[in-house]
Amino acid sequence: MTNARSLSNWRFFLASIVVAIAAxxxxxxxxxxxxxQSKSTKSAPKAMHKVAIQVNQNDKALMDLALNNAKNIIDYxxxxxxxxxxxxxxxxxxxxxxxxxxxxxxxxxxxxxxxNPNLAFIACGNTQVSQSNAEGKPVTLxxxxxxTPSGVVRLIExxxxxxxxxxx
Numbered sequence: 094m095t096n097a098r099s100l101s102n103w104r105f106f107l108a109s110i111v112v113a114i115a116a117x118x119x120x121x122x123x124x125x126x127x128x129x130q131s132k133s134t135k136s137a138p139k140a141m142h143k144v145a146i147q148v149n150q151n152d153k154a155l156m157d158l159a160l161n162n163a164k165n166i167i168d169y170x171x172x173x174x175x176x177x178x179x180x181x182x183x184x185x186x187x188x189x190x191x192x193x194x195x196x197x198x199x200x201x202x203x204x205x206x207x208x209n210p211n212l213a214f215i216a217c218g219n220t221q222v223s224q225s226n227a228e229g230k231p232v233t234l235x236x237x238x239x240x241t242p243s244g245v246v247r248l249i250e251x252x253x254x255x256x257x258x259x260x261x
């Protein structure tokens with residue numbers, strides 16, 4: 094019994110390490126993922142407008158509102174022939190927006206991401222690790238999500254870069 098419990102604890106420990114490594118971007122695919130991450134999470138210097146949208150609640154209505162805000166902003170500036178870059182940053186309970194297993198809005202995210210190359214979906218790595226530890230299994234994100242070490246810090250960085258901050 095003790096050996097089985099030790100083995101179970103050891104497996105959980107290893108799974109936690111794997112999730113932490115994945116969240117930090119230190120894997121065999123790290124150069125590709127880091128290049129993708131820096132490409133999508135750096136501000137676009139040619140964009141006339143920059144917007145950061147926070148999602149920190151596991152609430153479908155709030156997630157839909159964040160997506161509606163992004164679509165309305167994109168449509169508004171498109172009509173004016175002006176460019177806009179938007180990052181939707183999900184952290185804490187809001188990470189469910191970008192989880193492959195629990196997202197209530199993932200069907201909306203895929204087409205929006207394809208139609209709008211200046212729209213990025215950013216997931217908090219700290220939250221991903223915390224949720225993985227709490228659930229005892231790795232938390233998988235949707236393919237459109239890019240991981241940043243800390244969602245809150247990402248929002249701070251974006252504001253320093255002149256992004257408008259929206260909290261639906």
